[in-house]
Amino acid sequence: MYQKKIDKTFKSFLKIEFLDDSYSKPFIFKDSNIINIGRSNQNDIVLNQKDKNISRNHCTIYIKDNKIFLEDKSSNGTYINNEKQLGKTSELIGEEIIKFSKNGERIKIKIKKNQNDNSIVSENSSISMTKLIPFNSTGFNSKLISQSFFWPLIFILMTGVLLFAFISNEVVSILSYQYTLGLTLSITSIFGLKSILQSKTPIWLSILSMISLIVIFYLTPIFFILSLIFRPPIIDYYLNQSTDIGNIFIGHFIGAGLMEELFKSIPLLVIIFLRKKFENLNYIELTNNVKPNVSILIAASSAIGFILFETLGQYVPDIQSGGNYTSGLMLLIPRFTTAFALHIGCSGIFGYFISLCFYSKIKIQYFLIGWMLSSFLHALWNTSAYLNNFIVLSIVGLINLIIFLSYVYKSRSFFGGEKNEN
Numbered sequence: 001m002y003q004k005k006i007d008k009t010f011k012s013f014l015k016i017e018f019l020d021d022s023y024s025k026p027f028i029f030k031d032s033n034i035i036n037i038g039r040s041n042q043n044d045i046v047l048n049q050k051d052k053n054i055s056r057n058h059c060t061i062y063i064k065d066n067k068i069f070l071e072d073k074s075s076n077g078t079y080i081n082n083e084k085q086l087g088k089t090s091e092l093i094g095e096e097i098i099k100f101s102k103n104g105e106r107i108k109i110k111i112k113k114n115q116n117d118n119s120i121v122s123e124n125s126s127i128s129m130t131k132l133i134p135f136n137s138t139g140f141n142s143k144l145i146s147q148s149f150f151w152p153l154i155f156i157l158m159t160g161v162l163l164f165a166f167i168s169n170e171v172v173s174i175l176s177y178q179y180t181l182g183l184t185l186s187i188t189s190i191f192g193l194k195s196i197l198q199s200k201t202p203i204w205l206s207i208l209s210m211i212s213l214i215v216i217f218y219l220t221p222i223f224f225i226l227s228l229i230f231r232p233p234i235i236d237y238y239l240n241q242s243t244d245i246g247n248i249f250i251g252h253f254i255g256a257g258l259m260e261e262l263f264k265s266i267p268l269l270v271i272i273f274l275r276k277k278f279e280n281l282n283y284i285e286l287t288n289n290v291k292p293n294v295s296i297l298i299a300a301s302s303a304i305g306f307i308l309f310e311t312l313g314q315y316v317p318d319i320q321s322g323g324n325y326t327s328g329l330m331l332l333i334p335r336f337t338t339a340f341a342l343h344i345g346c347s348g349i350f351g352y353f354i355s356l357c358f359y360s361k362i363k364i365q366y367f368l369i370g371w372m373l374s375s376f377l378h379a380l381w382n383t384s385a386y387l388n389n390f391i392v393l394s395i396v397g398l399i400n401l402i403i404f405l406s407y408v409y410k411s412r413s414f415f416g417g418e419k420n421e422n
Helices: 140-146 150-165 171-197 203-219 222-230 233-240 245-264 266-273 292-320 325-337 343-359 364-387 390-413
Strands: 012-018 027-030 034-038 059-064 067-072 078-080 083-085 089-092 097-099 106-113
Touching (some): 067 078, 171 203, 171 390, 203 245, 203 292, 222 245, 233 245, 245 292, 245 343, 245 364, 292 325, 292 390
Antiparallel strands (some): 012 027, 034 059, 078 083
16 A cells, blocks of 8 residues: 655645445545555555446545646546546546546545634534524525435335325225334335445335336336246145145245346346436436445345235235234235345345356356355245244344344445455
């Protein structure tokens, strides 16, 4: 690692924020004189090592005469606010959008000087009117609305109010209640996943993945075709009639795991195939390499769609067909709360491995590993549920959840900015 030099005459706060999920957290440099950027691990900021349009030592940001400059050292140039700079040195004033290849990673530069700069106002500890009434602060409302917690809590409140409206003994109210509750659990799960994965992709992309899987199930023959392939008579017998635990596991591995995990991955595979179409929309961070946390989010969102139509379209109606509406409603909540150990977790793991295909020349092996692993965990959970043993199901659920969380953490750390991860 290059040892940074300190310029004692100029102290600054330099924030470098990646706009495409390459790193989930911004880089903060204080009082740094030189910042090296490129594909080489020796740089202060290491860029996508698979993108050959980015040079090993691509550019340098440095301080000179109380000003901050970017010097391009690359073979293919650096784009500052979409203007190509090849072998040039450019002054940075802050808020620039910088790309290191035509379709590659993008960063945003923010610069602030220290307290000696009159443009920076120090924090006042006195009680002002804006502290008593925050809405009086200029620009406060727009900043509040832009916070990640704002719309999820608005959504939860409004659906909660709607649920109150359905409280009665009427059957139509019970049905409306459970469908509204199912949708609420689905959307809040997506909001939670997005926060956990620290993804900057827009929430509508996840909701689109959820809805698209439901549309694919009801309006296309894909699920039926997969059923013919993965659920021949012998597998169907293992799934529904066999009492041998080994046969039950095989049936769920092939007829549930392999089939359902492949089916749930369809929205992610379609988005990956069409990702070039999204490049002109700046708020969709899908570029050359689909980042693991984004891939997990999209795959898991599809799984939420699967839970929604499987629960409300099959399991709950089956229970309620005899008039037992309470039991059907009781099933709805645990179907979602255990989903991180089954559908969400397994699909998220598969999504992680699908993203690894972008980081290797041999792509099919990671796809197959992810498919087999997610199907195995899927079958393990289903087989444990068949045993109807709370302790066994709890242990298997914890194992599945911890494996899923390990891939979530890895997607945020190794691919998200902690360079010391291996």
